[in-house]
Amino acid sequence: MSIHIHNISKTFGSFHALKNVDLEVNTGELVALLGPSGSGKTTLLRIIAGLEFADPGEGSIQFHGKEVTNHSAYERKAGFVFQNYALFNHMTVAENIAFGLKVMPRATRPEREDIDKTVAELLRRIALEGYGDRYPSQLSGGQKQRVALARALAVEPQVLLLDEPFGALDAKVRKTLRKWLRQFHDETKVTTLFVTHDQDEAFELADRVVVLHEGDIQQVGSPQQLRENPKNEFVADFLDCVMI
Amino acid sequence: MPAIIDLAPTHTARPRKATSDSLPARILIIGTAVGFMGLMFVLPLIIIFQEAFRKGWEGFAEAFDDRATTHAIWLTLKVAAITVPLNTLFGLAAAWCLSRFRFRGRRLLSSLIELPLWVSPVIAGMVYVLLFGAQGLFGPSLKEHGIKIIFALPGIVLSTIFVTFTFVARVLAPQMEAQGQAEEEAAMTLGANGWQMFWRVTLPKIKWGLLYGIILCNARSMGEFGAVSVVSGHIRNKTNTVPLHIEVLYNEYQFVPAFAVASVLALLALVTLILKTLTTTQRGAA
Amino acid sequence: MASPRHVLPGFRLSLGFTITYLSLLVLFPLSMLLWKATSGGWDHMISTLTQARVLASLKLSFGASFAAALVNAVFGLITAWALERYTFPGRRLLDAMVDLPFALPTAVAGIALVTLYAPNGWIGAWLAKHDIKAAYAPLGITIALAFVGFPFVVRTLQPVIADLSMDVEEAAACLGANRWQTLTRVVFPALLPSTLAGTTLAFGRAVGEYGSVVFISGNLPFKTEIAPLLITMRLEEYDYSGAATIGVVMLAASFLILLASNLLTQWSRKRTGRA
Numbered sequence: 190m191s192i193h194i195h196n197i198s199k200t201f202g203s204f205h206a207l208k209n210v211d212l213e214v215n216t217g218e219l220v221a222l223l224g225p226s227g228s229g230k231t232t233l234l235r236i237i238a239g240l241e242f243a244d245p246g247e248g249s250i251q252f253h254g255k256e257v258t259n260h261s262a263y264e265r266k267a268g269f270v271f272q273n274y275a276l277f278n279h280m281t282v283a284e285n286i287a288f289g290l291k292v293m294p295r296a297t298r299p300e301r302e303d304i305d306k307t308v309a310e311l312l313r314r315i316a317l318e319g320y321g322d323r324y325p326s327q328l329s330g331g332q333k334q335r336v337a338l339a340r341a342l343a344v345e346p347q348v349l350l351l352d353e354p355f356g357a358l359d360a361k362v363r364k365t366l367r368k369w370l371r372q373f374h375d376e377t378k379v380t381t382l383f384v385t386h387d388q389d390e391a392f393e394l395a396d397r398v399v400v401l402h403e404g405d406i407q408q409v410g411s412p413q414q415l416r417e418n419p420k421n422e423f424v425a426d427f428l429d430c431v432m433i
Numbered sequence: 434m435p436a437i438i439d440l441a442p443t444h445t446a447r448p449r450k451a452t453s454d455s456l457p458a459r460i461l462i463i464g465t466a467v468g469f470m471g472l473m474f475v476l477p478l479i480i481i482f483q484e485a486f487r488k489g490w491e492g493f494a495e496a497f498d499d500r501a502t503t504h505a506i507w508l509t510l511k512v513a514a515i516t517v518p519l520n521t522l523f524g525l526a527a528a529w530c531l532s533r534f535r536f537r538g539r540r541l542l543s544s545l546i547e548l549p550l551w552v553s554p555v556i557a558g559m560v561y562v563l564l565f566g567a568q569g570l571f572g573p574s575l576k577e578h579g580i581k582i583i584f585a586l587p588g589i590v591l592s593t594i595f596v597t598f599t600f601v602a603r604v605l606a607p608q609m610e611a612q613g614q615a616e617e618e619a620a621m622t623l624g625a626n627g628w629q630m631f632w633r634v635t636l637p638k639i640k641w642g643l644l645y646g647i648i649l650c651n652a653r654s655m656g657e658f659g660a661v662s663v664v665s666g667h668i669r670n671k672t673n674t675v676p677l678h679i680e681v682l683y684n685e686y687q688f689v690p691a692f693a694v695a696s697v698l699a700l701l702a703l704v705t706l707i708l709k710t711l712t713t714t715q716r717g718a719a
Numbered sequence: 720m721a722s723p724r725h726v727l728p729g730f731r732l733s734l735g736f737t738i739t740y741l742s743l744l745v746l747f748p749l750s751m752l753l754w755k756a757t758s759g760g761w762d763h764m765i766s767t768l769t770q771a772r773v774l775a776s777l778k779l780s781f782g783a784s785f786a787a788a789l790v791n792a793v794f795g796l797i798t799a800w801a802l803e804r805y806t807f808p809g810r811r812l813l814d815a816m817v818d819l820p821f822a823l824p825t826a827v828a829g830i831a832l833v834t835l836y837a838p839n840g841w842i843g844a845w846l847a848k849h850d851i852k853a854a855y856a857p858l859g860i861t862i863a864l865a866f867v868g869f870p871f872v873v874r875t876l877q878p879v880i881a882d883l884s885m886d887v888e889e890a891a892a893c894l895g896a897n898r899w900q901t902l903t904r905v906v907f908p909a910l911l912p913s914t915l916a917g918t919t920l921a922f923g924r925a926v927g928e929y930g931s932v933v934f935i936s937g938n939l940p941f942k943t944e945i946a947p948l949l950i951t952m953r954l955e956e957y958d959y960s961g962a963a964t965i966g967v968v969m970l971a972a973s974f975l976i977l978l979a980s981n982l983l984t985q986w987s988r989k990r991t992g993r994a
Binding site (some may be wrong): 452455456458459462463465466467469470472473474475476477478480481484518523525527529530534536542544545546547548549550551552553554555556558559561562563564566567568569570571591594595598614617618621626627630631649652653655656657658659662665676677679680683691692694695698699701702703705706707709710718 | 725726727728729730732733734736737738740744745746748749751752754755781786794797798800801802805807809811814815816817818819820821822823824825826827829830831832834835840841842844862864865868869885888889892898908924925926927928929930934947948950951954957959962963966969970977979981
Binding site (some may be wrong): 238239240261262263265266267268269271273275277278279280281288289292293340341342344 | 595615616618619621622623624625628629630633634637638
């Protein structure tokens, strides 16, 4: 599914988090939103998910050509993976993953057995078979992260949004999960956006990288384009390469 | 073992951490705290049970073999049964809008919700007398229609709602604020609608705090004295709640029955405190 | 469709219900107080408030509450410090007991206190030997008011003490301050605003207290009659505007006390850096 973001602004009090942002994401792309803290990247991701609303005005957001600017988060059903996982601590791993299926309207909700099957399949895919009955508090950070991913994927979202997906993990787990996510994306081709402040992560994973600074998009391009041809001093400085 | 202890026999005083107080100071401070609370809190509790069982178990049981007492207990249960659910509903709504949204006047609203805690219970009762009493604003028209609010159940319920208004909201709002809303947001992105999110995610998260809020609200509504005293009219077998009945018994020098009934409310208070301790531990562990 | 400004649902429903419930059951009834107090005109209000009996009762209520708040400030600070900084057997029990005045019905506390402090009671008898009269005297009223206000001081101070970072104390020690100097120059100044805030709340709670006081006070006009009791007397005499006038004064005091406590809490946040 493609995402069209047109002229989106967001202010918190007198702070301009986003200033007239335009962005196009094509179907099946894996895009990184890269920037230092306070650059507005998480705000942009949350606005796409419907977890934040842009300032009313001209701005619009379209999912595959369909206007969703005023849709609430539960109508948009973007798969969202939270920075600190936001797992439901009172539910088991299996219940967490099944949540999105269980809250579907009766007419479209899968049968119990089908839900169980989907959960088992997802557990296998995140390599956590046999962990279904555990509670989030019994898992490591990397395991929690994978459960959060599986939970978001269970409802087969057409777009996957990840907020600093590996931010709270140690370097080794980070590397493994990065590889895993890339591989997963190559298999499923779900349109994916993720927020990161780590340029290595962005360059290694993404098809295209969006560099943000102080609420403005500085440059959009493939890792190679950015590296070879940074558009301005900020991008060059942030990516730690020399401006030509 | 002695070898280890006697390594430095001349240097007896262990060095103390910079943030800890000397042993005598600690003993003095803990002793003062324990002494003060023993005198102020424990002794009154002991005297309640001591007086209640002054004439043994039989004397205690006899106190409840009395029509006025059983009527008072029924009335109090009725009042609590109406008050607690209403204030619980209110507490949930108030905590939800205070903890999940930022809007103009939020702090004012939060202060206003706390207000009943600082208003004298006598005033809480009086305002309803001014509204619905014989000379009150609606008094004449109520009389015309033969509706009785003051010196009757509705007045007792209203004034009890007033004084116990704050408790559920006061317990829940800070708890929900501290928990944050990431889990609710996750539920939304997974397609849950408002009610599904509330029942499946919010409620399980706050259940211990909610339980404590309800228990506290219940204890206060069963024990309210000042406000109810003003609106009830003290009609025996009609509008005397348990605390009012205790007053009547006490003033009639029926000390054993008075304390026997009081001991039941004291027990309820102790259960409330135990539940608070348990629920805060649960919350801490979660 | 208007832009949904809030992410989570239920804003209008919860806010609407909250405001309606609050207005109908608390704000509207309270506004009656003002209406009734002024219904007799200013002259009536002033003549009510200048009656010797009314003045005596207000003086007693505020005076005894002030004394009780001072007692609570001292013992509340000590208790909060002991509960937060030390471990000792029974600490959890003591911590739970602090809330007793919240949970115990005031009338139950009232008859228990008077039984203890009456001249033939456990403590009263001992006091009588030393010619001190507690029950049916201002001292008894102060004791009852200290009972109801105590948790407010402790519960206000506890989180502040818990958050007080120990490194400032360590820094003071490294700079050569002894423990007493550290406490008096570093710790107490940091705790002062919240001690005052808690004490103010205890004072505010005590001023309006009724149930735990009426049994121990003896209720002698001009001597041991508290203001809330006088309100009930006026109501029984059907002097509604007189009762409302005393009520308005007490309500105004509550507002001022709450305001003071809020300002003190803000001051405390500034001083301790608590968010």
